[in-house]
Amino acid sequence: MMELTASAPGKLVLLGEYAVLEGAPALVLAVNRRAHVRIEVRSDGVCDVHAPDLGVSGARMTVEGGALRWRCDDVAAAKLSLVEHVWQGLVREGLAPEAGEGFSLHLDTSGFFHVDGASRAKLGLGSSAALTVALASALAAFAGHADVLSDRTQWLRRLLHMHGGWQGGRGSGVDVAASVAGGLIRYQLAGQAREPTFAPLPWPMTGVHCLFVWSGQSVSTNDFLQRLAQWRVSRAADYASHMRELGTLSEAGLDALGRQDAQSFVELTKAYASALQQFGHACGLEIYSPEQKKLADMASEAGVSYKPCGAGGDFGVVFADDPERLATFERAIVPAGMHVVPLGLDSDGVSSHMRLARNLPPSRILT
Incomplete structure (x- = not known):
């Protein structure tokens, strides 16, 4: 049985929030809280989604002509709107899995919550962007397109369309960039075309x-x-x-x-x-x-x-x-x-692994 996993870190904007929307540079840190996605191939042809942090378990879906169709109640489908946006984005890019093979999709964003006894609060560390990056990367690799993840700048630009559509086109993409690149980066929407660009910076910051x-x-x-x-x-x-x-x-x-x-x-x-x-x-x-x-x-x-x-x-x-x-x-x-909150640097950015059998070590697809 094949199992594929992908994960991506959250972020904190250290300088340049709001101004980054208008082309100013921002200083962004990828932090060590990760969104995880796991895809398990199923032999029965069934496709379903498990997202415990959203209160969703076994939400059925089908792939028809490349498009995703929910076969669950409207409440569960609404909670999984990000999954649908990512899937549609992959379809537009020609990177979505095709119909015919069943799989279970497991989404884990538990690292983005603060738990204190029975109470649980979401931390503002860019969980939706991290999940977008991890989910799109996992599905693209599952569909046989792991090579697109190797050029992180180009992959970022593709991902921005997927996450931006979910945000109504209002975001700068700074959180997506941190999830893709990892580390401390200078991020900017450059030129009239507003092309997302990033450059790595040393961490810790000298003298700061x-x-x-x-x-x-x-x-x-x-x-x-x-x-x-x-x-x-x-x-x-x-x-x-x-x-x-x-x-x-x-x-x-x-x-x-x-x-x-x-x-x-x-x-x-x-x-x-x-x-x-x-x-x-x-x-x-x-x-x-x-x-x-x-x-x-x-x-x-x-x-x-x-x-x-x-x-x-x-x-x-x-x-x-x-x-x-x-x-x-x-x-x-x-x-x-x-x-x-003792947050640390995540230097890796998005990563994906494939396991061919449960008793074999994982093989890295992307670091």
């Missing part, structure tokens, strides 16, 4: 020390992007002004990082955080949750930099050019009920 803090609440990125799109249309001049300021600061921050000027980088992240807060006030988005506002005040008093990561309201990052100052800040926030 950081800490990741979770606010304890979940945030809908899609909701943020939809509301931002509406404000962009109604207040175009204001939107453009804020994006210019954020873009300039993000570019300067990445330049400082390239010069290994840790002090300037930390100061520029402070300036970016301030501009981000002003932008949130202007457009009505709660980029800073009440917990994050408290953290920002504490960071200012401690002489370190704090800013939200990504859309806001969920994860934040603390930067310092002095490790002792960072350690002092960490000791201060833990008694205040803040959640310090």
Whole structure:
């Protein structure tokens, strides 16, 4: 029996969120929380999906003329909308599995949840992007097209169409890029064609020390992007002004990082955080949750930099050019009920393996 697995990491945007939508560079870290996909070939011709994190078990589907058709109740099908978007994207690219062979599809995003006893909360680490990358990579390899995964830049561009369609075309693709590339990257939508480009950067950042803090609440990125799109249309001049300021600061921050000027980088992240807060006030988005506002005040008093990561309201990052100052800040926030999450770098990005039999070692398809 053949079994194929694929996985991809989540992400945190360390600098450049929102501005990346308008062509500014962003600093993005792939983190060691992964979405996993497993495909098992079935001899009975049945196709089904198991996604315990979505409350779905054994949702039947068929492949007819290349298209996916759900044979389960509407509630389960709605929960699996991302699977359908990825499948349709693979069909458009000529990479989808063909009809005739049964398989079970197992989706696991448990690493993207914080569990505290009986309570379970989703962490804003880009789980949908990681699952998109892992699922598309697994299905393409299962269909005999593992070679398309070898060129990561081209694979990223194909994947953006699949995930972007699921987000209504509002995302920048920064989370997909982190899941594909792994490591710390500079990401940008370059030129008039807005082609996604990325370049690896060294980790840890020379002279820069950081800490990741979770606010304890979940945030809908899609909701943020939809509301931002509406404000962009109604207040175009204001939107453009804020994006210019954020873009300039993000570019300067990445330049400082390239010069290994840790002090300037930390100061520029402070300036970016301030501009981000002003932008949130202007457009009505709660980029800073009440917990994050408290953290920002504490960071200012401690002489370190704090800013939200990504859309806001969920994860934040603390930067310092002095490790002792960072350690002092960490000791201060833990008694205040803040959640310090020990996230590490994921250097691999998307990976896929095939196992020909359960008693044989896996054979790597893509590293």
